[in-house]
Amino acid sequence: MEVKKAAMAGTLESSDAQVTVEPGNGKIELSIESSVIHQFGKQIKATILETLNRLDVTDAKVTVVDKGALDCTLKARVECAVYRSNDITENLPWGGVIK
Amino acid sequence: MINAVGREIPEEVLKATGKKVFEGAYAYDNYEYTKAAPTVHAVCDPKRSKMVENIHEALVKCGIKDGMTISFHHHFREGDYIVNMVMEEIHNMGIKGITICASSLGKAHDPIVPMIEDGTIVGIQSSGVRGKIGEAISTGKLRDLAIMRSHGGRVRAIESGEVHIDIAFIGAPTCDEYGNMKANGGKSDCGVLSYAVVDAEYADKVVAITDCLVPFPNVPASISMVHVDYVCVVDAIGNPAKIATGAAKPTTDVRKIMMADYCTQFVINTPYFKEGFSYQTGVGGASIASTISLGKIMEERGIHMGLGLGGITTPMCNLLEKGLVKTLVDTQDFDMGAIESIKKNPNHIEITASEYANPFNKGAYVNKLDFVILASLEVDVNFNCNVVVGSDGMITGAQGGHPDTAAGAKCTIVIAPLLQGRIPAICTNVTTVTTPGETVDVVITDYGIAINPKRQDLIECMKDVKLPFKTIEELRDMAYAMVGEPDPVQFGDRVVGIIEARDGTIIDVVREIKDYEFKD
Numbered sequence: 001m002e003v004k005k006a007a008m009a010g011t012l013e014s015s016d017a018q019v020t021v022e023p024g025n026g027k028i029e030l031s032i033e034s035s036v037i038h039q040f041g042k043q044i045k046a047t048i049l050e051t052l053n054r055l056d057v058t059d060a061k062v063t064v065v066d067k068g069a070l071d072c073t074l075k076a077r078v079e080c081a082v083y084r085s086n087d088i089t090e091n092l093p094w095g096g097v098i099k
Numbered sequence: 100m101i102n103a104v105g106r107e108i109p110e111e112v113l114k115a116t117g118k119k120v121f122e123g124a125y126a127y128d129n130y131e132y133t134k135a136a137p138t139v140h141a142v143c144d145p146k147r148s149k150m151v152e153n154i155h156e157a158l159v160k161c162g163i164k165d166g167m168t169i170s171f172h173h174h175f176r177e178g179d180y181i182v183n184m185v186m187e188e189i190h191n192m193g194i195k196g197i198t199i200c201a202s203s204l205g206k207a208h209d210p211i212v213p214m215i216e217d218g219t220i221v222g223i224q225s226s227g228v229r230g231k232i233g234e235a236i237s238t239g240k241l242r243d244l245a246i247m248r249s250h251g252g253r254v255r256a257i258e259s260g261e262v263h264i265d266i267a268f269i270g271a272p273t274c275d276e277y278g279n280m281k282a283n284g285g286k287s288d289c290g291v292l293s294y295a296v297v298d299a300e301y302a303d304k305v306v307a308i309t310d311c312l313v314p315f316p317n318v319p320a321s322i323s324m325v326h327v328d329y330v331c332v333v334d335a336i337g338n339p340a341k342i343a344t345g346a347a348k349p350t351t352d353v354r355k356i357m358m359a360d361y362c363t364q365f366v367i368n369t370p371y372f373k374e375g376f377s378y379q380t381g382v383g384g385a386s387i388a389s390t391i392s393l394g395k396i397m398e399e400r401g402i403h404m405g406l407g408l409g410g411i412t413t414p415m416c417n418l419l420e421k422g423l424v425k426t427l428v429d430t431q432d433f434d435m436g437a438i439e440s441i442k443k444n445p446n447h448i449e450i451t452a453s454e455y456a457n458p459f460n461k462g463a464y465v466n467k468l469d470f471v472i473l474a475s476l477e478v479d480v481n482f483n484c485n486v487v488v489g490s491d492g493m494i495t496g497a498q499g500g501h502p503d504t505a506a507g508a509k510c511t512i513v514i515a516p517l518l519q520g521r522i523p524a525i526c527t528n529v530t531t532v533t534t535p536g537e538t539v540d541v542v543i544t545d546y547g548i549a550i551n552p553k554r555q556d557l558i559e560c561m562k563d564v565k566l567p568f569k570t571i572e573e574l575r576d577m578a579y580a581m582v583g584e585p586d587p588v589q590f591g592d593r594v595v596g597i598i599e600a601r602d603g604t605i606i607d608v609v610r611e612i613k614d615y616e617f618k619d
Contacts, residue, residue, distance in 0.1 A: 014520055015520050015521065035491075035520075036490075036491070036520070036521050036522060036585075037491075037615040038490075038491050038492060038586065038588040038589060038615050039490060039491070039521075039522065039585030039586055039588070040521060040582075040583060040585060040586070041586070041615050041617060042586055042617070042618070043583045045617060067520075068520035068521035068522070069521070070521060070581065070582060071583065
């Protein structure tokens with residue numbers, strides 16, 4: 001999918017993450033800030049990149065402000081932000097439909 | 100060198116401190132030593148007054164100079180004004196190289212951080228630190244190694260001469276002009292002055308600071324005039340609203356209530372739960388809830404607590420009022436209910452920190468505990484606990500009486516929710532060991548209860564008890580299955596602090612924290 005415009009999903013509540021996607025400059029540009037960066041930085045990065053890959057997003061600026069979200073939450077926030085950047089707000093293929 | 104809890108203690112730290120590595124919780128039983136003694140000045144001329152005009156005059160008369168060690172107590176908790184007041188004056192006088200030896204430091208003392216940065220303060224020895232002081236130490240701003248000691252360990256360090264206090268500043272809710280101090284009857288009551296007693300006895304100079312001067316004699320005194328050089332009256336020694344809050348409302352968090360119920364069920368199924376048992380609990384929501392639920396069963400079965408120990412909260416005082424506890428023995432009051440209780444109830448008594456927990460006296464109260472209910476930031480599969488360093492590597496807590504009571508009690512129970520956000524409380528290795536696993540018997544989480552395999556006797560007596568027993572490894576695996584396996588914190592090489600075991604050996608070190616780097 002193409003990131004067509006800036007879009008955001010998630011909150012800054014504890015155990016959530018706020019994910020912002022913006023049109024990129026030909027590649028994935030990822031910035032991660034996390035309250036659990038020391039313990040889970042590697043896993044957060046892997047989860048975000050894997051989700052973007054599944055959505056076939058290859059060109060985007062992605063900013064994650066994580067407050068200790070679990071992987072499932074991170075995935076959902078990334079998916080939601082990407083869909084919003086495409087104005088897709090109905091009939092979302094939730095629940096692992098996106099391969 | 101690897102110590103008895105498997106931690107690598109660098110040779111240069113051992114060399115710099117002259118300390119040995121931790122060898123086990125009871126390795127120093129029957130240890131022989133000669134107690135230290137202060138160098139004091141006699142007051143035999145009755146015409147000489149102990150009163151000084153202000154902190155500045157007290158400092159001048161005490162001969163404050165570069166490189167001294169000064170001490171404070173933490174009975175005013177987050178409402179304390181004394182530390183900042185004294186340090187500000189020392190800073191104004193241009194004194195450098197001060198070591199602070201406090202029974203604890205908190206967020207109230209954030210204002211001293213610039214004095215760490217400019218070299219006024221070069222050493223900190225405390226039960227723990229929170230807030231900005233913790234950040235300053237963890238980011239390597241303190242010149243000397245920070246030393247974290249348990250409440251009992253601090254008394255030992257002072258009495259054995261490991262640390263020598265030049266001047267002790269003791270905030271006193273009431274005091275007379277000759278230095279008899281009491282914890283109650285003033286504007287800033289704190290219930291007891293237990294932690295400050297050793298400072299009074301072992302410091303060369305002792306300054307009593309009060310905001311309520313009362314007629315002589317202020318008796319019975321928590322700290323006697325025989326130890327006091329000067330008395331200074333100030334406007335306020337603390338903020339009463341922050342010294343003691345109202346009784347915390349019993350928790351409504353179902354997770355904590357469930358863990359409290361598990362705890363109570365465990366306690367009553369041990370052989371130690373019988374008439375006259377002794378008990379200490381912390382101030383966490385689950386600990387308080389377990390005191391309340393245990394009280395109900397004591398009432399039903401007509402079983403009385405012989406001794407309630409420790410930091411005291413209102414629920415313990417309520418049990419005393421109901422006649423379910425014979426004696427409350429107190430070193431610290433956490434809320435207004437506890438302070439009111441010690442004022443009026445003759446069976447609620449004040450003891451010194453040495454009587455409470457000093458491992459090098461001839462037997463402390465903690466040794467007589469049947470149960471202690473504790474919390475922990477992290478517990479590892481060897482039952483080692485961490486209560487000082489956050490999972491992110493930042494110093495953010497205090498040992499308090501954790502290692503003391505764990506070592507003393509017949510049954511040490513640690514309550515910790517399996518997960519705090521994404522951080523697993525049960526893990527393979529704690530970030531920093533503060534309490535050795537050999538002294539921890541049971542870990543209660545919301546996902547199950549693990550008994551230390553070295554307590555086969557407890558495992559045996561829980562055989563028919565319907566509680567969700569698991570191994571500690573199973574608990575860890577459940578946590579990791581939900582949140583993933585955490586990576587160890589990326590520390591720098593420099594050691595910024597040491598965690599002292601009760602006996603003065605090094606149980607672990609704290610390293611400088613550095614910014615996280617993604618390793619591709």
